[in-house]
Amino acid sequence: MKLKLGMALMATTILGSALAATAEDVTITIESWRSEDLSIWQDKIIPAFEASHPGIKVKFTPTAPGEYNAALNSKLEGGVAGDMITCRPFDQSLLIFEKGQLADLTDLDAMANFAAVAKSAWSTDDGSKTFCVPMASVIHGFIYNKDAFKELGLEVPQTEDEFFAVLDKIKADGNYIPMAMGTHDEWESNTMGYYNIGSNYWKGEEGRLAIINGTQKLTDKPWVDAFKSLAKWGAYLGDGYEAQTYPDSQNLFTLGRAAIYPAGSWEISGFNTQADFEMGAFKPPVPVAGNDCYISDHTDIGMGMNAASKHPEETKVFLNWVGSPEFASLYSNALPGFFSLSNEPVTLEDPLAQEFVSWRKDCHSTIRPTYQILSRGTPNLETEMGNASANVIKGTETPEAAAERLQKGLASWYAPQQN
Amino acid sequence: MNKARRNIWHSVAAHGILLTYTLLALFPVFVILINSFKTRKAIFRHPLQLPGPDTFSTIGYETVLKQGDFFLYFQNSLIVTVVSLFFVLLFGAMAAFALAEYRFKGNALLGLFLALGIMIPIRIGTVAILKMMVASGLVNTLTALILVYTAQGLPLAVFILTEFMKQVSEDLKNAGRIDGLSEYAIFFRLVLPLVRPAMATVAVFNMIPIWNDLWFPLILAPSEATKTLTLGSQVFIGQFVTNWNAVLAALSMAIIPVLVLYVIFSRQLIRGITSGAVK
């Protein structure tokens, strides 16, 4: 009895889905890992596009970040992936392009709106071909609880000494956990910790490129010193930070229990809705007063076209729109903290986002050091970097030993580091 | 006198152990359910308190329900689970009967072949399966999921049921044969009723991974019309990863249907088990 009902339901569902596929408008779908942006795409971005482009319907179908890469690759192999593919920076996307699964977009009109440096994350190593429209970069820094700072009479730190002095004061007061970060999810340790403060040590692009060229080693002073600074963090994190997950850290800060949050700018929109206190931001403190400052201004997200798309024309129309100034302004303001890479300047309304982006004027920008080329082999440098950073914070590995291990791993497969 | 007292002690000890384990089994579910009805601040301040007038809130459910057609997802999950289970039990029992009952060349080898499937996660075959489904036009249909789950459930069903079928009395079957029953009648009328407890166990065993699977719905049938409940709620978990009201609501909404389904099913299960005992 139940089974018959089941069969009948199944038959209707299968028929139903077959019918839905023959709608009149062309529907194109976006693959993305940004499931938290679902409502922004549904309510703001897609309606804006559809209003000016009748006949094209867009669907945003995100996958949870943990499954995105695996699911996307399987779908591409099987030929059922969406028309637009949200691109991770550098090698993840480059590999898909080399397999012929992402279309070559070098000649897309909208590419003219982007400088070569903005496109570098989605171009071949020689820069001759580009396969994703750059959408946004994210900037690292620290978000702090302004009320807590006022309450304790604290000033925003400029140098590392001041930074640790501030942390000491918060700790001595005891009302707030000085800093909200955990080592359970290892990527938090390197992304929010090591890369955040490190670019001041290895002087941004200079150090990053020197590792790629093989003129510096990860055991050189700047890279080890950044670890040494990171090693001091453990004392300022909350009880049991070893088991604290990334969402735990976010909640710890937005509930007002921690004073400082080592951040990426992508947190801004989420924090704005969840925190009921005023927030400010400061850039990574420089090790020595008067030094030039460097910030991690990381090309993070782009959008490409599935080479097997059944609607290449409509998809290109959409991608051209994604590259337009209209989209840049819409996206950067709907998701403050994702900064457009477009040549066209964008006016930002969110004060916290303004604060982050203002650092671009005073400091040198760089990207995360492991993302280009260096994470192509085994062991994977990015993964190991997270592991090493977490160990250094917990004190289970010394900065020197961690650097040693990373260097050995990198040199085991990366030729420029082998002499 | 002495014996009666010992019996009471036995029964107190038995209930003590069972009650302790019951609490342990239910505690996490209880924590999720009560907190899904509380305000965000209250979730953190007093995680173990029942929602009171000050702390009661359904904001999590409101957020989640806005985002998708949960009834449809539930229906999809139900169809996929029930139909797959039916095929797993039917085909699995048939094959197990053949392996347990008949001596033929290659019996042991075939048994081992059918058991291979429990030793390798089917997930690594994803791309090949997906290509097969694309070629047969089954992508984004529930049929694709049913096929995969049936295949995935068979090895375990055969493995367990063979063992149980070997315990069915030889005399009974031979009596049936003397009465002129066909081999099919012996299987369906004599043997199947006797292995109902094992069948019920296999059903529960298989229901869990099918209902809870995230991977194949994500790859083979991610369309809105064919989304399963687990896939539907996973999206919310990703989307509201820090919005604990919504996460807890989404989790509760994933727990409650399967709980209800299980409670309905467990009657059958227990009837199956006890009827098997009184033969």
Added chain:
Amino acid sequence: MQDVKAKPRFKWHIVVFLAPAVLIYTAIMIIPIFNTLGMSFFTDVDNRQVFVGWQNFNTLFGDERWADHFWNALKNNSWFFMIHMLVQNPVGILLAAILSSPKLRFAAAYRTVIIIPAILSFVIVGFAWKLILSPLWGIAPWLLDSVGLKSLFAPWLGLEEYALTTLSLISVWQFIGIPMLLIYAALLSIPEEVLEAGECDGLTGFSAFWKIKLPLILPSIGIISILTFVGNFNAFDLIYAAQGALAGPHYATDILGTFMYRTFFGNQLQLGDINMGATIASAMFAIILVGVCLYLFAIQRRLRRYQF
């Protein structure tokens, strides 16, 4: 065997019984899986698959960058399995024995509840226990505090020395209903006459269980042991849900399943490597196959089976 002497008549019903299962299973499971396992003999050269024989296996066992991870995962997996054998199965048998005692009240309710954890998805189980054990949210510290044992609390899931054992116990918590159910079914199918005969010999209660029931349910204990073995060496979901693909802290909870998944499908900037992933899967398969064959051909044959 007698058939050879008699006029061999083809037994169609055997084919009919076997065909549906064998066909579906072979087409949808075996062929795709073995296609993939075959990839362990190939490697990717400029997006083309080239046959390299056993080279990937040499890499897996000979190159320390791979071998260290493999042996670590195998070691962790063995511990994971040990805990299941030592905790899950004995406790499951105990619960089943208590439940099967006649005249127990509320038996149906207990039975229903004890299986509930097993019907929850890994996502829910992982999330729920992470919350409960979270030092931040503090249910576990609070509970320990209320009995004056706060000092015993530690962020277990974040510490290398405790994380694996903690997760093993969570997994035991989740799955204990399964062995309980199988043993329960086996205990119920022991005929009254056998127990009554035992009673005449003065065997009741504990000694009846030990001397009569236990030998009779040995085949079922064999089944749950081998299923636990297979399930544990294939496990992946719980650790993935609770600790992520990297199975932290510092690979302390990495088991073969997570190692294989991470290699096969990739993680963060690490690209998926089908060939090495398939190599690990083949190694896992070999381990499990050896265990299952050992059971099928060495242990199961020695178990006396009773037909009732």
